Amino acid sequence: MKFSTHTPEETIRLGVKIGENLQAGDLxxxxxxxxxxxxxxxxxxxxGLGVAENEYVRSPSFTLINEYRGRIPIFHIDLYRIESASQLENLGLEEILFGEGISIVEWAEKLFPDNQKDSLIENHQPRIEISLEFSKAESREIEISLKNQGTSDHPIFTLQ
Structure with missing residues (x-):
């Protein structure tokens, strides 16, 4: 599924729709x-997951993980500062990534190092991948794909 947004507010509105359709355990x-x-x-x-409007959701670049309370617990993970697979192992992400909450991972490419045996995510692991690209000024091209979900009955498909 592909979407274009032209302002930060439109990007937030798309995020709300995504959040409304996520389920416990989604990665x-x-x-x-x-x-x-x-x-x-x-x-x-x-x-979209019910986090209060007055709660500031910010990038956890330095804390690495922020937790928010919505209708389902949300774990917001930022891997920007991670430089190696061993650093990932030390974070203990497995219980978060594969738990009953919703894990949202920025800089997710760091979960897939060149040496696949060091990857925390198996290629067959069900997940929702979202790619964001600049198009012009504040415009973004956003592509959402479901990997290894088996069927197309995930509520995220209602975004189309």
Missing amino acids: VLLFGDLGSGKTTLTQGIAR
């Missing part, structure tokens, strides 16, 4: 360059 992987809108989209996803 959302965000891919995109610095400033492409990953955190802005996450702010909308959190709102």
Whole structure:
């Protein structure tokens, strides 16, 4: 599924729709360059999951993981500062990524190192991948794909 947004507010609105359709245990992987809108989209996803409007959803670049309370617990993970698979192992992400909450991972490409045996995510692991790209000024091209979900009955398909 492909979407275009032209303002941060539109990106947040798309995030709200995504959040409204997520289920317990969903793993959302965000891919995109610095400033492409990953955190802005996450702010909308959190709102769609019921995080209070007055709770500030920010990138956990230095804390690595922020937890928010919505209708389902949300774990917002930022891997920007992670440089190796061993650093990932030390974070203990397995219980978060594969738990009953919703995990949203910025810089998700770091979960897939060149040496696949060091990857925390198996290629067959069900997940929602969202790629964000600049198109012009504040416009973004956002592509959502479901990986290894088996069938097309996930509620995220209602976004089309």
